[in-house]
Amino acid sequence: MSQHFLLSAKARTLSLAAVLRMSEEEAETAFVCIRWAETEGKPVCIHCECPTVYDARRPCGVLRFRCKACRKDFSVTSGTLFAHHKMPLRNYLAAIAIFCNEVKGKSALALSRDLDCQYKTAFVLAHKLREAMVAEMKGRI
Ligand SMILES: [Zn+2]
Numbered sequence: 018m019s020q021h022f023l024l025s026a027k028a029r030t031l032s033l034a035a036v037l038r039m040s041e042e043e044a045e046t047a048f049v050c051i052r053w054a055e056t057e058g059k060p061v062c063i064h065c066e067c068p069t070v071y072d073a074r075r076p077c078g079v080l081r082f083r084c085k086a087c088r089k090d091f092s093v094t095s096g097t098l099f100a101h102h103k104m105p106l107r108n109y110l111a112a113i114a115i116f117c118n119e120v121k122g123k124s125a126l127a128l129s130r131d132l133d134c135q136y137k138t139a140f141v142l143a144h145k146l147r148e149a150m151v152a153e154m155k156g157r158i
Contacts, residue, residue: 033114036107044107045080048093063091098145108132109142116146 022028039047050058060070062084069085081090094100099109115131116123129139 031110031114031117033111033118036110036114039107039110041105041107044105044110045093047110048106052093052097060093062087062089063096064089098149104132104134104138108134112139112142113146116143117150 036044046058049060053060056068059068060082061068062070062082065084065087067084067086070082071085073081073083073090075081079092081092083090092100093106094102102109112128112132115128123143125136125140125143128143129136132139132142134142
């Protein structure tokens with residue numbers, strides 16, 4: 018008798034325990050690897066798709082990339098649902114892990130308690146995650 022997929026190790030790609038053990042730099046690396054999975058984690062310009070991109074981290078420590086061809090700056094979340102984010106990236110990974118691993122759905126109130134943020138923040142974040150899930154499933158059903 019074979020094991021159900023959800024019980025296998027392949028189903029546990031992003032666990033809350035792993036996210037909570039991450040530093041902010043490790044969370045940035047995880048986001049970069051997820052965002053540019055086609056190029057094996059190597060950033061590509063979001064404006065002109067040039068593969069030559071420099072690390073242009075700000076003096077305050079915020080991660081930014083600069084394209085060699087068009088010289089425009091962008092971040093790992095530019096052009097995504099998490100663009101112009103205010104919380105640390107690790108919180109967004111935790112929100113994804115909490116929200117997606119909850120089988121019967123996660124309320125915004127419970128998410129706000131888990132992330133220690135306001136209800137409205139959790140509400141908007143939950144809707145962004147739902148929107149991303151719909152966009153991922155579009156055309157498959
Ligand atoms: Zn460019």
